[in-house]
Amino acid sequence: MDAFTFDARFILLLIFFILIFCLSFIKTRTLGGKKVNLFRAFFPSWKFFEDVGPVPRLFYKVTMQGQASTDWLPCWHQQQRKISHLFLNAETNYLLTCGSLLNQLVTELEEIDDAQLDSFTQSVSYQLTQRLVQEHIEQQHHNYKVTQYQFKVSAQLPLNLEFQDIFISPEYEAPHA
Amino acid sequence: MLEAVSVIEWIEKLIAFAIILQSIELWQLRKQLRPSGVFSWEILKKDFLIFPPWAQKIFDLVLSYPSFMILIVIQIMAAISLLFLSTGLAVYMLFLSVTLITLRWRGTFNGGSDFMTLVVLMSLAVAESFKTQSIIATGALWYMSIQVCASYFIGGIIKLKKSNWRQGLAIQNFIQTSIYTENQLTQIIMRHKKLAQFVSWLAMIFECSFPLALLNTNLCMIYISIGFLFHLANFYFFGLNRFVWSWLAAYPALYYCSSLNL
Numbered sequence: 001m002d003a004f005t006f007d008a009r010f011i012l013l014l015i016f017f018i019l020i021f022c023l024s025f026i027k028t029r030t031l032g033g034k035k036v037n038l039f040r041a042f043f044p045s046w047k048f049f050e051d052v053g054p055v056p057r058l059f060y061k062v063t064m065q066g067q068a069s070t071d072w073l074p075c076w077h078q079q080q081r082k083i084s085h086l087f088l089n090a091e092t093n094y095l096l097t098c099g100s101l102l103n104q105l106v107t108e109l110e111e112i113d114d115a116q117l118d119s120f121t122q123s124v125s126y127q128l129t130q131r132l133v134q135e136h137i138e139q140q141h142h143n144y145k146v147t148q149y150q151f152k153v154s155a156q157l158p159l160n161l162e163f164q165d166i167f168i169s170p171e172y173e174a175p176h177a
Numbered sequence: 178m179l180e181a182v183s184v185i186e187w188i189e190k191l192i193a194f195a196i197i198l199q200s201i202e203l204w205q206l207r208k209q210l211r212p213s214g215v216f217s218w219e220i221l222k223k224d225f226l227i228f229p230p231w232a233q234k235i236f237d238l239v240l241s242y243p244s245f246m247i248l249i250v251i252q253i254m255a256a257i258s259l260l261f262l263s264t265g266l267a268v269y270m271l272f273l274s275v276t277l278i279t280l281r282w283r284g285t286f287n288g289g290s291d292f293m294t295l296v297v298l299m300s301l302a303v304a305e306s307f308k309t310q311s312i313i314a315t316g317a318l319w320y321m322s323i324q325v326c327a328s329y330f331i332g333g334i335i336k337l338k339k340s341n342w343r344q345g346l347a348i349q350n351f352i353q354t355s356i357y358t359e360n361q362l363t364q365i366i367m368r369h370k371k372l373a374q375f376v377s378w379l380a381m382i383f384e385c386s387f388p389l390a391l392l393n394t395n396l397c398m399i400y401i402s403i404g405f406l407f408h409l410a411n412f413y414f415f416g417l418n419r420f421v422w423s424w425l426a427a428y429p430a431l432y433y434c435s436s437l438n439l
Binding site for chain 2: 009010013016017020021024034035037038039040041042044045046047048049050051052055078079080081085086087088089090091092093094095096097098099100101104124127128131132135156158159161
């Protein structure tokens with residue numbers, strides 16, 4: 001092993017990382033705005049897996065012709081591990097992106113008041129989530145005539161993993177009903 | 178004695194490989210990008226109304242379907258050319274295409290791996306723009322190295338401050354809510370709190386001490402090797418395959434900087 005020396009590199013690095021350590025105690029303000037959000041890949045946040053918190057999950061229910069509506073069904077699934085996923089893992093990465101979409105939806109919901117709920121349903125996050133539900137219904141219930149559907153976002157609480165409803169959508173006519 | 182130029186060539190090959198894999202994944206998800214797909218441009222373009230009309234027209238031209246799929250094909254071709262030839266044009270093209278792709282996915286597709294991919298590409302673009310000036314190349318490699326160290330160090334510090342991490346509860350919760358199904362190994366971690374706590378502390382100590390990798394090449398190799406295993410573990414538990422290849426692309430910069438005498 002090379003000898004360890006207190007050279008200029010060590011001192012500069014020490015100063016730099018002490019600075020980062022001290023800055024980590026300062027509460028930072030989250031920058032908002034759509035432009036900042038769209039270009040956030042240029043402002044790396046290395047805060048991965050920061051802490052446990054509620055995980056938003058998507059549920060839906062459908063009404064099929066001549067039947068009562070189903071119970072709330074999960075609109076997600078877990079993946080099986082494969083070695084090949086180390087190289088190509090499209091489906092998993094897509095599901096993780098959908099998870100981020102739900103996080104963004106919940107954040108946007110927390111920022112509005114009740115009077116703005118109507119405009120919330122016109123937001124991009126809401127419409128993408130609605131599309132996600134529609135796609136899932138087409139995949140899972142393509143052999144049945146679905147007439148109406150509804151979806152909700154629930155928070156899966158940390159540690160006990162129970163669900164707490166955050167938002168329940170109105171009922172919608174199925175796209176191809 | 179390592180030369181900055183040869184290190185940059187290695188980084189270009191590694192990031193080109195990472196981007197080829199990323200591009201193939203996006204191609205596999207093309208159904209979701211169609212007008213009838215979940216992430217339809219027809220819905221997403223409302224996010225871009227904040228830009229002036231001329232910019233909206235450009236985004237509409239490039240990010241709508243099927244133009245976006247053509248962009249992915251161009252990205253693959255640029256990445257393949259970078260794999261075999263060190264050219265500034267390929268680097269600039271990839272920087273632009275990766276940026277456009279992150280915009281298409283509302284900021285990032287996969288979070289951290291997009292951050293690191295862009296850090297690497299930005300550094301390479303700067304190095305390629307001033308190819309005859311080795312000091313710029315060295316600066317670019319230092320920038321990459323600092324970002325790699327910061328990615329671990331910041332991650333470690335914020336975990337160390339949380340009691341859930343110190344007690345091992347956080348890692349159990351993240352594994353429980355993972356995108357992957359349970360198996361024997363995850364069940365062992367879930368059943369044994371002390372083991373979860375041990376694994377948590379291992380991760381935190383590794384991350385917080387990572388900047389030591391810059392001190393000399395032997396330490397650097399040790400940290401890079403553990404780092405690679407760390408990312409493999411994250412892939413195994415959480416499906417984060419892209420992180421493996423994006424961080425691997427930046428490791429040669431770290432090794433180069435650790436070899437320098439200041």
